[in-house]
Amino acid sequence: MSDIDNDLMFQILCSSLLMRCVLVFSGLLFCVLVTGVITxxxxxxxxxxRPxxxxxxxxxxxxxxxxxxxxxxCIGDKDVVKEGHKSFPNPKRLVSFYLFGSVVP
Known part of the structure; x- marks a missing residue:
């Protein structure tokens, strides 16, 4: 194989690797956004x-x-009191559940 073939193979490999990284990153970003809305x-x-x-x-x-x-x-600040009612579910658990469901087919 010539040097041109090696360079072409390297470029294809790098572009494929870059595309996979973009897909993984976009999937994680989508996971965080959807999980935040659902949570x-x-x-x-x-x-x-909350306690x-x-x-x-x-x-x-x-x-x-x-x-x-x-x-x-209740005489506390309305926004602080509203945030005091948000104790369930934990967003970290939902993200891990989503990632488990997307990784394991």
Whole structure:
């Protein structure tokens, strides 16, 4: 084989390797994006409080009770309280599950 054939084979091999790397990277990026959307949707639907939710809802440590509605009033910041309800599921577990499903046929 001549040097031209060797150079052509090397270029084909490099382009094939580069294409595989691009496909793997794009697959991982897609996995992270889809998993993030699914995780946020499930967290909003399930809405199980985190362990520190009491301190998010009552920053001063005292609870307030509404006598008219017969319910507890949360006085914490609305965004902080909303994030306190997002404890399930763990996004790392969903990413590992997705990768396992995509690697194992």
């Amino acid at each position: 946020d949707a499930i967290k909003d639907a399930v809405s199980r409080p 520190g939710f009491f301190w998010r809802c009552f920053p001063d440590g005292r609870g307030f009770f509404d006598n008219v509605k017969k319910d507890v009033l």
